Amino acid sequence: MDLSQYLEIFIDETKEHLQTLNDQVLIMEQDPENIDTVNEIFRAAHSLKGMAGTMGFKRMQRLTHDLENVFSEIRNGKMSVTPDIVDIVFKCLDALEGYLANIQDSADEGTEDNEEIIDLLNATLATGLGQSEDSEPPKAEAAPVSAPAGEEDKRKFRKLPIADYEVNAMKEAMERGMHAYGATVYIQETCILKAARAFLVFKGVEAVGEIIRSEPSSQDIEDEKFDFDFSLFIISEKSKEEIEKIISNVSEIKEVVLEPFTPETIQSTPEPEPEVVKEAPKEAEESGEKTEAAPEKKKAAETKKKPVVNRSVRVDIEKLDDLMNLVSELIIAKNGLVSVSESEESSHNQQFNEQIEYLERITTNLHESVMKVRMVPIESVVNRFPRMIRDLSKKLNKEMELIMTGEETELDRTVIDEIGDPLMHMLRNAADHGLESTLDRIKKGKPQVGTIRLNAYQDGNNVTIEVSDDGGGVDVEKVKASAVKKGNISEEQAEMMSDKEAIDLLFQPAFSTAEKISDVSGRGVGLDVVKSKIEGLGGDVEVNSVLGEGTTFIVRLPLTLAIIQALMVDIREEKYAIPLNSIVTVEDIPSEDVKLIQNKEVITLRGSVIPLIRLDQVLDMEPAEEEPESLVVVIVKKGDKQAGLVIDNLIGQQEIVIKPFGKYIYIHRMFSGATILGDGGVALIIDANTLV
Amino acid sequence: MAEIENMDETKQYIVAKLGSEQYGIDIAYVDNIVRMQKITRVPKTQPYFLGVINLRGEIIPVMSMRDKLEMEEGEITGSTRIIIIKPEQNASLGLLVDEVREVVTLSEEDVEKVAYDNGREDTGIYVTGVGKYKDTLISLINISGIISD
Numbered sequence: 001m002d003l004s005q006y007l008e009i010f011i012d013e014t015k016e017h018l019q020t021l022n023d024q025v026l027i028m029e030q031d032p033e034n035i036d037t038v039n040e041i042f043r044a045a046h047s048l049k050g051m052a053g054t055m056g057f058k059r060m061q062r063l064t065h066d067l068e069n070v071f072s073e074i075r076n077g078k079m080s081v082t083p084d085i086v087d088i089v090f091k092c093l094d095a096l097e098g099y100l101a102n103i104q105d106s107a108d109e110g111t112e113d114n115e116e117i118i119d120l121l122n123a124t125l126a127t128g129l130g131q132s133e134d135s136e137p138p139k140a141e142a143a144p145v146s147a148p149a150g151e152e153d154k155r156k157f158r159k160l161p162i163a164d165y166e167v168n169a170m171k172e173a174m175e176r177g178m179h180a181y182g183a184t185v186y187i188q189e190t191c192i193l194k195a196a197r198a199f200l201v202f203k204g205v206e207a208v209g210e211i212i213r214s215e216p217s218s219q220d221i222e223d224e225k226f227d228f229d230f231s232l233f234i235i236s237e238k239s240k241e242e243i244e245k246i247i248s249n250v251s252e253i254k255e256v257v258l259e260p261f262t263p264e265t266i267q268s269t270p271e272p273e274p275e276v277v278k279e280a281p282k283e284a285e286e287s288g289e290k291t292e293a294a295p296e297k298k299k300a301a302e303t304k305k306k307p308v309v310n311r312s313v314r315v316d317i318e319k320l321d322d323l324m325n326l327v328s329e330l331i332i333a334k335n336g337l338v339s340v341s342e343s344e345e346s347s348h349n350q351q352f353n354e355q356i357e358y359l360e361r362i363t364t365n366l367h368e369s370v371m372k373v374r375m376v377p378i379e380s381v382v383n384r385f386p387r388m389i390r391d392l393s394k395k396l397n398k399e400m401e402l403i404m405t406g407e408e409t410e411l412d413r414t415v416i417d418e419i420g421d422p423l424m425h426m427l428r429n430a431a432d433h434g435l436e437s438t439l440d441r442i443k444k445g446k447p448q449v450g451t452i453r454l455n456a457y458q459d460g461n462n463v464t465i466e467v468s469d470d471g472g473g474v475d476v477e478k479v480k481a482s483a484v485k486k487g488n489i490s491e492e493q494a495e496m497m498s499d500k501e502a503i504d505l506l507f508q509p510a511f512s513t514a515e516k517i518s519d520v521s522g523r524g525v526g527l528d529v530v531k532s533k534i535e536g537l538g539g540d541v542e543v544n545s546v547l548g549e550g551t552t553f554i555v556r557l558p559l560t561l562a563i564i565q566a567l568m569v570d571i572r573e574e575k576y577a578i579p580l581n582s583i584v585t586v587e588d589i590p591s592e593d594v595k596l597i598q599n600k601e602v603i604t605l606r607g608s609v610i611p612l613i614r615l616d617q618v619l620d621m622e623p624a625e626e627e628p629e630s631l632v633v634v635i636v637k638k639g640d641k642q643a644g645l646v647i648d649n650l651i652g653q654q655e656i657v658i659k660p661f662g663k664y665i666y667i668h669r670m671f672s673g674a675t676i677l678g679d680g681g682v683a684l685i686i687d688a689n690t691l692v
Numbered sequence: 693m694a695e696i697e698n699m700d701e702t703k704q705y706i707v708a709k710l711g712s713e714q715y716g717i718d719i720a721y722v723d724n725i726v727r728m729q730k731i732t733r734v735p736k737t738q739p740y741f742l743g744v745i746n747l748r749g750e751i752i753p754v755m756s757m758r759d760k761l762e763m764e765e766g767e768i769t770g771s772t773r774i775i776i777i778k779p780e781q782n783a784s785l786g787l788l789v790d791e792v793r794e795v796v797t798l799s800e801e802d803v804e805k806v807a808y809d810n811g812r813e814d815t816g817i818y819v820t821g822v823g824k825y826k827d828t829l830i831s832l833i834n835i836s837g838i839i840s841d
Contacts, residue, residue: 674732
């Protein structure tokens with residue numbers, strides 16, 4: 001069978017399962033007694049094993065199998081969770097991630113056997129079980145997966161506990177000449193709608209008899225809370241063969257193991273009965289053949305009854321990119337129409353203008369819808385951080401906890417893909433440099449456990465992510481001294497510097513105040529890379545720090561990259577776009593209100609002094625022949641800093657599509673891109689952040 | 693068939709005029725030739741870039757060949773053209789020339805390679821050779837040299 005078509009689903013689901021495992025093991029570490037967590041882990045490990053097996057990834061399957069064994073014993077209460085187990089399990093998860101990475105790259109799991117981890121897992125199993133009283137021989141459990149499960153195992157229903165009233169019900173039925181059966185139904189592991197298959201089995205059986213018990217319960221089965229088999233106790237007038245036929249007629253049923261229950265089997269503890277054992281699988285094989293022949297007819301009926309499990313569709317991101325590009329083109333075309341209609345206003349009637357407005361509304365809505373489709377919660381990036389902080393905590397020997405809020409905040413997929421590394425770097429930075437050692441914290445009278453917070457929220461057209469720690473804060477003097485020593489700044493400059501400016505030095509290339517170089521951080525590559533990456537995404541990053549109390553990194557990112565709202569302005573004969581999200585207000589300022597402070601032009605606006613930036617000068621234009629009576633000033637902000645950009649004329653707000661410049665031209669960083677105007681011309685987009 | 697056999701030895705060039713000189717651009721790089729249109733100035737870029745244009749939704753930087761080859765300023769006339777070249781997939785560049793004349797086919801023996809100073813790399817040099825066509829000389833532009841700085 002060609003499995004390549006399932007590879008993507010496999011990769012996605014494996015990621016999800018590994019994430020669940022990571023999350024749950026973290027919970028388990030805190031709360032070893034929590035049986036729900038153990039169950040959850042067991043389920044995830046089991047599904048992972050099944051999936052890896054189906055896809056033919058033998059090494060991965062073997063590792064998960066052994067992992068599952070450990071949790072199976074924990075679940076049965078035969079072993080308890082120890083820190084050692086948690087460590088080994090995490091190693092095991094890392095190894096599984098390694099397999100997954102290989103599979104993603106080459107559709108092959110690679111050749112690493114991870115024998116060491118498997119041995120560790122089995123050793124854990126052996127020691128764990130040795131301590132408990134009624135130990136099963138661990139070898140049987142830890143047998144290699146390649147060996148087929150014994151026939152005995154298939155009759156899972158035999159292991160089910162039977163309640164008295166159920167026994168009575170069966171006895172009564174038998175007295176009335178009916179038969180009681182125990183059955184275990186196996187669904188093909190490739191089956192996607194297993195709940196639907198199970199439902200059809202139930203329905204078929206209930207037509208000819210009664211199900212007195214199912215394991216898992218019918219509710220769980222409906223919710224797909226089962227692996228690839230379930231067991232039933234059935235009372236029916238029909239013969240064994242008939243019931244087997246009914247069940248195996250349902251498509252994608254791999255095997256049915258059905259066995260009559262006599263009062264003796266019910267009462268006596270299930271002992272292997274060789275005769276029956278031989279018989280049952282044979283029947284099953286026969287019915288297996290029937291299954292293959294029959295299923296087509298039933299399909300039509302099944303599709304109607306499909307429960308609506310999930311109303312989502314997986315779409316290749318490239319298709320969404322194509323869609324976004326088309327929407328961009330549409331917006332450019334619309335802008336073209338708008339500018340035509342404006343220039344020849346008199347020649348058009350009102351209806352034409354109404355239609356244009358209608359078109360504008362539609363394109364805006366279309367853009368928003370497509371944008372929403374591309375939005376992904378940042379959860380998909382940040383959910384690996386708790387694990388990372390746990391590992392760092394051990395490695396650095398500092399006690400710390402990570403508190404994350406706002407994981408549901410959504411960002412464009414392109415931004416999400418890029419933001420992981422910078423955030424990871426900032427967290428590592430907080431863990432390594434930000435937080436003091438546990439001993440220092442006790443000395444300072446701080447809580448022993450350091451806290452790192454990651455908080456994300458949407459703020460207008462931006463998303464803000466804050467990474468803060470309650471550590472020692474940035475020692476400004478130390479930063480200055482280090483910068484002077486490295487020759488980044490002169491001593492005079494250092495003295496003149498405000499604290500804020502000094503903290504910004506951290507973002508300079510090859511700057512690290514860590515005296516020791518650890519493999520966690522402190523190699524001097526870092527914050528500058530973080531900064532350039534975030535700026536490359538059209539965002540910015542800022543640091544606030546209070547000595548002794550902690551440091552906060554504030555990252556602001558645009559919601560979307562391709563299409564933005566911008567204010568179009570005239571500067572002399574040229575048109576420029578200023579992104580709306582950095583604009584505070586637009587003001588008319590009388591020329592005489594412009595003051596000089598330290599030889600720089602400033603204006604006073606509502607009590608605050610704002611430096612003035614003459615865009616014509618910045619853009620290398622000839623100075624105006626005469627100063628106009630009043631200046632049009634666009635007030636822009638970056639964090640809590642503001643600046644006033646002097647322009648000649650406002651054109652208005654427009655939805656613009658950001659286009660890259662070609663590859664071969666040097667572009668000053670003050671331009672974040674170019675856009676195509678309604679008349680087909682090009683306007684440059686001024687990144688106000690770089691000017692403030 | 694004869695043409696195909698000759699492919700290895702002959703190359704086609706678009707001949708453009710700058711002042712009185714003729715320059716040849718390997719036709720394999722040429723994507724399009726467009727008339728002069730409004731060029732949006734890009735402040736603070738390299739001096740030989742005139743700016744960017746919009747060509748069917750793509751922003752393409754336009755370089756003045758006269759400035760690049762350090763010739764005196766020319767005039768924009770009705771015959772001024774922008775030759776759009778695509779040195780790489782998804783990366784275009786416009787070259788502003790005074791006039792585009794014709795397409796010529798030059799065989800290897802028609803081309804005289806320019807002798808480089810020892811040790812100089814291929815890039816950084818704008819002309820790779822001189823082709824003789826009929827009784828005129830055509831300087832052959834080295835595309836990788838033009839885009840490398």
